[in-house]
Amino acid sequence: MKIKEVIVVEGKDDTAKIKQAVDADTIETNGSAVNDAIIEQIKHAKEKRGIIIFTDPDYPGQRIRHIVSNAVPGCKHAFLSKSEAKAKHDKGIGIEHATKDTIQKALSSIYELTQEYSSELTREDLLQYGLLGGNKARSRREKVGLELRIGYTNGKQLLKRLNMFQISKVMFIETMNRIIQEENNE
CATH class of the missing domain: 1.10.720 (Transcription Termination Factor Rho, Rna-binding Domain; Chain A, Domain 1)
Known part of the structure; x- marks a missing residue:
């Protein structure tokens, strides 16, 4: 499975796991301290190929998703549940613990966040x-x-x-x- 967009992840372990599951390029935020240089890199990648934000289903991952999507509007989003991202033998949660199939499924179900959305649901x-x-x-x-x-x-x-x-x-x-x-x- 080849992914055209560049995938934004938290770290090198996430990159390694994604590369086992799909053919894709990543940008690593190196945790929740997303600096201006990383944001500029993400903006450039979005203009050229598009961006998929794929962070861990925990507070730091949600924080990174929020920072990046506010700084770079129009990104696509992929999600894992906590159970899909849970380590078998320890208490860790993250993309690096997910299976190849789970990562492929998440990346085949991406959403584009729209700023102007109709509120069909109440x-x-x-x-x-x-x-x-x-x-x-x-x-x-x-x-x-x-x-x-x-x-x-x-x-x-x-x-x-x-x-x-x-x-x-x-x-x-x-x-x-x-x-x-x-x-x-x-």
Whole structure:
């Protein structure tokens, strides 16, 4: 699998793991201290080939994603869930712990964040499907983030992310119905 865009990752272990899974070039941020030189490199790569931001599903990874996407608008995004990025024998979470198949799947399900998005989904939709408040809300948000490949968010950010990635109401409802059906079968 060849990736045209340059993939922004956190470090050299992520680069090594991605190169095992796909044919791609990366830019490493070297952690969450993203400096101006790295941002300029990312801007240049975006103009020439496009950018996919692919950071760890933890606080530092979300922080890097936020810094880069604010400094370089129009980047694409790929996500792993925490369970997909969990190390087998220690407590580490990161792209470097993911399987080749999981990385390929994440990179084949990329989203382009749009600044001007229509708010097709509403807070009421989230309430109707038990994604805000209640004892199943967190679990359901984790499942919907995984199913739609948009990453985990808290209740406040879920609506924003669903609309930014232009998840249609139909796709959202189908996904939520699947999740609820699976819960009922457990």
